[in-house]
Amino acid sequence: MKSFSYFMPTKILCGKDVIINNADLLKSFGKKAFIITGKASSKKNGSLKDLTKALEKQNIEYVIFDEVEENPSMEMVEKAASIGKSEKVDFIIGLGGGSSLDSAKGIGVLIKNKEAKKEDLFLAKKLESIEVIAIPTTAGTGSEVTQYAIFTDHRSKTKKGFSHSVFPKIAFLDAKYLMSTPDSVTINTGVDALSHLIEGYLTINASVLSDALSKEGMALFSECREAFLKREFTYEIREKLILMSTIAGMVIAESGTSLPHGMGYALTYFHNIPHGKANGLLLKEYLSFCEDKKKVNNILEILNMKDLDEFGGFLKELLGSFKGVNEKEINEYTETMINNKAKLKNHPFEVKREDILNIYKNSLM
Incomplete structure (x- = not known):
């Protein structure tokens, strides 16, 4: 250990x-x-x-x-x-x-x-x-x-x-x-918490304790899966969501976030995409890129997803898609991200410019 x-x-x-x-x-x-x-x-x-x-x-x-x-x-x-x-x-x-x-x-x-x-x-x-x-x-x-x-x-x-x-x-x-929170906000913030759990689980700073919290948080998200799809947010579901979010915060307090957060900032600033949705649009391709396939498979198992395509389809159903980014913008955002050393150092393996470019392109084009 x-x-x-x-x-x-x-x-x-x-x-x-x-x-x-x-x-x-x-x-x-x-x-x-x-x-x-x-x-x-x-x-x-x-x-x-x-x-x-x-x-x-x-x-x-x-x-x-x-x-x-x-x-x-x-x-x-x-x-x-x-x-x-x-x-x-x-x-x-x-x-x-x-x-x-x-x-x-x-x-x-x-x-x-x-x-x-x-x-x-x-x-x-x-x-x-x-x-x-x-x-x-x-x-x-x-x-x-x-x-x-x-x-x-x-x-x-x-x-x-x-x-x-x-x-x-x-x-x-x-x-x-949380009971009066609009469905769109509930979904975007819920996906933000999920991105915290996933990114925190995969960073170089993850530990046995943060991993245990990540798994529990993802299990709570999985229990809310149908509620997200049906937009049926009861008090009991809201209790699970606020607990999941706080657990996710405890995870990143130790392990930090990684590529989706850093890459999502440009989508929020230049395209006014809510922060959680911006992360969610990138999550499937981020997991496809991640080298630790054992942990990626653990994530899919906890979320009750058979593969990354099902996970991507679930996120698309929740968030929709976004195709309003052109190649010039993606190149600019890639250049900004490759210089974001704080986020890059959280990823356990070397991240190259083409890796970031491909995540953006495969997610948004």
Whole structure:
């Protein structure tokens, strides 16, 4: 067995009404909270109401920033941090999908480091954050248990992972907040979580512990397979999805992601394809390329797929196809990816330019 380390400092609390039932835990974080969320979904699904009720119960003041955008930009993070500094908040609560949770981490870093600017999100030197609490209301990114955050850098015309390490102190998981999630979002975020499980299982950093989590997460996804195809998302299915997503986050917190994530960023930035769908469009060809056929076969067996063609057909039925990329664009995206050393080093074998080019072409043309 190869040596490995595992670090998961986030306390995970899961169940119906988990915020209200554990409101007393919020007292230790300070007297003033900064809630980071989007404009509508947290109001619609009841999570914002539950959170503010819990804070009021503990006599904790709060400020709400509800301008989080999909694929959050550095500029938005800096704007929110400026508000947090002026309001002298003690801690941050990310409430919503991955965009809100990631934003909370970036905002926390800029608040903690008073002179920091948006460019410092990508500094090589690691900066600390004020304490973060995460409440996911979609089942996809797993950001509630990872140290990562992804932001849009318009200068580089791509999405980039920030250079710091910010684990939320507590993750509150309540499947009832997912009940109003549109089917398209449920599917795209579910495929995002699946890509975390698959990529994390196949990276060079995978360990016996992360592999065990990957397998359990993929088994949960398999149990939801018919629900995805029929678009029938009961409360019980939502419970499985949010647990799968969090497990997937625990996997990549140790092992990281690989080629589909790095390659999918261009599809999101230039073609506005949702992040999870962008990954999913590439997954079948990525598995075809992977050298570790034993692990690839394990994935197919756990997902109850007889071969890669069945897996590809399943993803196509869920996501549809996308043919809006021309050869010139694919060459440009390939060039960007071959220079993404952070993702390439996670793959256990050498990745050549033609490998990336073929994955793009076979997936999108």
